[in-house]
Amino acid sequence: MEYQKAAAEMNRVCNGNIVAEYNCHNGFSEQAMIESKKAAVQNKHEKSRKESEDESKLPALEAAYNTILKGLGENTDRQGLLLTPRRAAKAMQFLTKGYHETIYDILNDAIFDEDHDEMVMVKDIDMFSLCEHHLVPFFGKVHIGYLPNKRVVGLSKLARIVEIFSRRLQVQERLTKQIALAITEALNPAGVAVVIEAAHMCMVMRGVQKMNSRTITSTMLGVFREDPKTREEFLSLVRS
Amino acid sequence: MDHAKQKQSEKPPPYSTDSVNGHMEERAPVLKSPNRTGGPQVVPGEETRSHTSTVMESWKEERTRSIEDNEMNLPGIAAAYTSILRGLGEDPLRQGLLKTPRRAATAMQFFTKGYQEKISDVLNNAIFDEDHDEMVIVKDIDMFSMCEHHLVPFIGKVHIGYLPNKRVVGLSKLARIVEIYSRRLQVQERLTKQIAVAITESLQPSGVGVVIEASHMCMVMRGVQKMNSKTVTSTMLGVFREDPKTREEFLKLIKN
Numbered sequence: 199m200e201y202q203k204a205a206a207e208m209n210r211v212c213n214g215n216i217v218a219e220y221n222c223h224n225g226f227s228e229q230a231m232i233e234s235k236k237a238a239v240q241n242k243h244e245k246s247r248k249e250s251e252d253e254s255k256l257p258a259l260e261a262a263y264n265t266i267l268k269g270l271g272e273n274t275d276r277q278g279l280l281l282t283p284r285r286a287a288k289a290m291q292f293l294t295k296g297y298h299e300t301i302y303d304i305l306n307d308a309i310f311d312e313d314h315d316e317m318v319m320v321k322d323i324d325m326f327s328l329c330e331h332h333l334v335p336f337f338g339k340v341h342i343g344y345l346p347n348k349r350v351v352g353l354s355k356l357a358r359i360v361e362i363f364s365r366r367l368q369v370q371e372r373l374t375k376q377i378a379l380a381i382t383e384a385l386n387p388a389g390v391a392v393v394i395e396a397a398h399m400c401m402v403m404r405g406v407q408k409m410n411s412r413t414i415t416s417t418m419l420g421v422f423r424e425d426p427k428t429r430e431e432f433l434s435l436v437r438s
Numbered sequence: 439m440d441h442a443k444q445k446q447s448e449k450p451p452p453y454s455t456d457s458v459n460g461h462m463e464e465r466a467p468v469l470k471s472p473n474r475t476g477g478p479q480v481v482p483g484e485e486t487r488s489h490t491s492t493v494m495e496s497w498k499e500e501r502t503r504s505i506e507d508n509e510m511n512l513p514g515i516a517a518a519y520t521s522i523l524r525g526l527g528e529d530p531l532r533q534g535l536l537k538t539p540r541r542a543a544t545a546m547q548f549f550t551k552g553y554q555e556k557i558s559d560v561l562n563n564a565i566f567d568e569d570h571d572e573m574v575i576v577k578d579i580d581m582f583s584m585c586e587h588h589l590v591p592f593i594g595k596v597h598i599g600y601l602p603n604k605r606v607v608g609l610s611k612l613a614r615i616v617e618i619y620s621r622r623l624q625v626q627e628r629l630t631k632q633i634a635v636a637i638t639e640s641l642q643p644s645g646v647g648v649v650i651e652a653s654h655m656c657m658v659m660r661g662v663q664k665m666n667s668k669t670v671t672s673t674m675l676g677v678f679r680e681d682p683k684t685r686e687e688f689l690k691l692i693k694n
Contacts (some may be wrong), residue, residue: 258524258525262521262522263522265515269514269518270515270546272623285588286588286590287522289589290526294527326655331537332545333545367535369534399591403549
């Protein structure tokens with residue numbers, strides 16, 4: 199139950215409460231930093247789901263998937279579906295494995311002191327996540343840029359941050375913000391920018407069924423928010 | 439559930455012995471790797487034939503689920519999703535997840551709505567007698583299906599070609615056949631074959647070719663995680679199987 203609350207907390211970090219705080223001078227308001235530090239403390243010590251518990255949760259998930267298959271009118275004894283509840287349960291656990299991990303597990307070693315103050319970008323990071331409203335995948339690319347302030351991070355760690363937050367039940371807006379906040383928290387850079395463009399299967403496969411539509415969200419913090427030229431440099435490098 | 443069980447215990451209806459252009463022979467090698475170098479396959483013995491019939495009959499079991507079934511089953515499926523959310527470590531009471539079980543259940547019912555439809559309903563009106571005997575191709579039909587092994591989507595394009603034999607079908611009906619069979623828990627190989635056999639059965643054309651290329655989220659998002667891999671399956675029946683030139687014309691025309 200504790201871990202469930204922690205999950206709720208982590209997922210609420212970027213909800214309405216925080217967004218209101220970012221109307222200030224240098225892109226990082228005091229309030230926002232306090233909020234994100236609170237989240238960080240939780241991030242440091244609590245995971246919403248422990249990896250060791252996955253095995254024990256499997257039977258309940260399997261039973262649930264069995265009910266779903268029967269409810270859809272399928273014959274659960276046919277050869278193709280015999281092991282499907284187990285496979286689907288494991289797949290779902292894999293697709294939400296971001297709940298296992300915290301930022302500080304992966305980041306603590308790879309922050310280096312470098313006297314570098316030019317933009318660093320990692321773009322076209324493939325991202326796969328699950329829409330929390332329909333439990334249907336959405337996937338796309340993440341582009342991250344930051345302006346270091348004496349500290350740089352190992353490049354693959356940016357991709358790992360994306361993995362941690364995307365392998366959850368997510369909303370694209372919140373995902374973008376969580377990634378940006380995590381980088382801010384860990385590095386204290388002069389600015390961070392995150393752009394995600396994704397295709398949502400809940401819109402493509404069902405509902406309004408628009409095949410080619412893409413959703414783009416972005417979060418700009420620090421100098422990326424303050425200084426239009428920096429933001430433009432980042433955006434033109436993303437586009438190129 | 440009852441529907442499905444009933445249909446499976448029924449004696450499989452005899453298929454038509456109308457072996458137009460080798461269609462009957464073409465069905466037999468379902469269990470072997472088809473020999474594509476042209477010429478119809480040698481029809482194997484009776485035992486294999488009856489085994490084949492069990493394998494092939496599954497496509498004929500047009501299980502129908504009704505709207506009422508959907509409504510009745512929705513609460514059960516939604517409850518199952520709630521327990522899945524809990525089992526994953528999420529809090530089903532937080533704002534974003536409050537109505538998720540119901541939405542996910544409805545979405546899943548939509549993704550399997552192929553079980554609610556029958557080929558005969560979709561096709562009966564739109565078969566026309568035309569004196570046309572050149573290839574007809576409908577390509578780049580977007581297809582979205584669910585992998586029956588992991589309950590994760592696979593998405594791609596279907597290309598269908600057929601050589602009419604005095605009877606043509608409305609073009610959108612080909613896309614509707616794709617919809618009926620793809621909106622189910624599927625395996626790409628079976629999907630390809632079901633589409634081809636459905637067109638064959640309803641139109642009796644000289645030949646049918648179906649090619650599907652799809653990307654499987656179960657391979658992209660998890661497991662081996664190969665982003666750019668695509669799976670291509672094809673079924674060639676009738677002259678498309680026998681005549682290499684016809685097949686080649688079809689394959690060339692669907693290439694971009």
